[in-house]
Amino acid sequence: MxxxxxxxxxxxxxxxxxxxxxxxxxxxxxxxxxxxxxxxxxxxxxxxxxxxxxxxxxxxxxxxxxxxxxxxxxxxxxxxxxxxxxxxxxxxxxxxxxxxxxxxxxxxxxxxxxxxxxxxxxxxxxxxxxxxxxxxxxxxxxxxxxxxxxxxxxxxxxxxxxxxxxxxxxxxxGRPDRPQPHLSPKEREILTWVAAGKTDDEIGLILSISRNTVDTHMRAVFRKLNAVNRVTAVVVGLTNGHISL
The missing domain is CATH 3.30.450.80 (Transcription factor LuxR-like, autoinducer-binding domain)
Incomplete structure (x- = not known):
């Protein structure tokens, strides 16, 4: 605890x-x-x-x-x-x-x-x-x-x-019948690094992809999780089991 x-x-x-x-x-x-x-x-x-x-x-x-x-x-x-x-x-x-x-x-x-x-x-x-x-x-x-x-x-x-x-x-x-959104493996991987405090540039270096690609995946995560910022996306991702710490 x-x-x-x-x-x-x-x-x-x-x-x-x-x-x-x-x-x-x-x-x-x-x-x-x-x-x-x-x-x-x-x-x-x-x-x-x-x-x-x-x-x-x-x-x-x-x-x-x-x-x-x-x-x-x-x-x-x-x-x-x-x-x-x-x-x-x-x-x-x-x-x-x-x-x-x-x-x-x-x-x-x-x-x-x-x-x-x-x-x-x-x-x-x-x-x-x-x-x-x-x-x-x-x-x-x-x-x-x-x-x-x-x-x-x-x-x-x-x-x-x-x-x-x-x-x-x-x-x-809330409404219990809302279907859970599906995050792709790459989206979950990037969101996990976001939860670890990494910037888009750092995530791009870690995954050998461009910063723009990281940004594109994060925009998809925001849309799927109805998140308005990175903190909200991480919290919803943790709560719904998309990622873990």
């Missing part, structure tokens, strides 16, 4: 989530994986996903945010002007709340909202946008109890953990 420095390994996280018996247990594994990076506060949001049941939609379907804050957020319809929520609707890459505030002009209401979030114990926040098939939009908000800004957040790993959570949740609650 943990390595020599007490880290919850991603491959074990994949195994644990794949065997989760229900959504609460699955969310518990996500909290465990994120906590080691200093994020104790987690909220999962579904804005639109026709493949999930209606009760799975909304803000805070699963969360470890303070209950008073969640109540305030819902009662005051904060999603309408929440800058993090709005950014999550148009971005497809993880972002820190700090970088968002530095590059976006907030209204006075939005600035006050973000300061209230900090007073509620939500510090050093991160937004993880998630894009699924058929224009599905979801996301995960992360925050720390610690006010001190520690090391640079591991955005790639946080992204991978959250996408794995979403992929398994979809499998638990």
């Amino acid at each position: 943990f390595d020599s420095v007490n880290r919850y390994l991603f491959e074990d996280f994949v195994t644990d989530t794949a065997h989760a018996r229900n959504g609460d247990e699955l969310f518990g594994f996500l909290r465990k994986g994120l906590a080691q990076y200093g994020y104790e506060r987690v909220v999962f949001i579904v804005r639109h996903d026709a493949e999930l049941p209606p009760e799975m939609s909304g803000h805070g379907v699963f969360h470890s945010y303070p209950e008073d804050w969640v109540k305030y957020y819902v009662e005051n319809d904060c999603a309408v002007y929440d800058p993090v929520m709005r950014a999550g609707l148009i971005r497809d890459r993880p972002f820190t709340w700090q970088s968002l505030e530095q590059t976006t002009t907030y209204t006075a209401k939005q600035t006050r909202f973000m300061r209230l979030a900090e007073e509620a114990g939500l510090n050093n926040g991160v937004g993880i946008p998630i894009r699924g098939a058929a224009s599905a939009i979801a996301g995960v908000g992360l925050a720390s109890l610690n006010r001190r800004d520690a090391t640079r957040p591991h955005l790639d790993m946080l992204n991978a953990l959250c996408h794995q959570f979403y992929a398994v949740l979809k499998r638990m609650n």
Whole structure:
């Protein structure tokens, strides 16, 4: 479960989530994986996903945010002007709340909202946008109890953990009759190297093919797995058994 420095390994996280018996247990594994990076506060949001049941939609379907804050957020319809929520609707890459505030002009209401979030114990926040098939939009908000800004957040790993959570949740609650896509042996081989962190140039050298050929295969993988980026493709590939670590 943990390595020599007490880290919850991603491959074990994949195994644990794949065997989760229900959504609460699955969310518990996500909290465990994120906590080691200093994020104790987690909220999962579904804005639109026709493949999930209606009760799975909304803000805070699963969360470890303070209950008073969640109540305030819902009662005051904060999603309408929440800058993090709005950014999550148009971005497809993880972002820190700090970088968002530095590059976006907030209204006075939005600035006050973000300061209230900090007073509620939500510090050093991160937004993880998630894009699924058929224009599905979801996301995960992360925050720390610690006010001190520690090391640079591991955005790639946080992204991978959250996408794995979403992929398994979809499998638990989505349409069970969807046929599994077929990846060719070459596509599986390339995706395995992508999971190992190799670039297209490096994969081309390893397999003695051109970078353009690698890119062509990856585009086919994206299409077959309904993936919008490499992280999503790897997570779906692992979850559905196309590749293994």
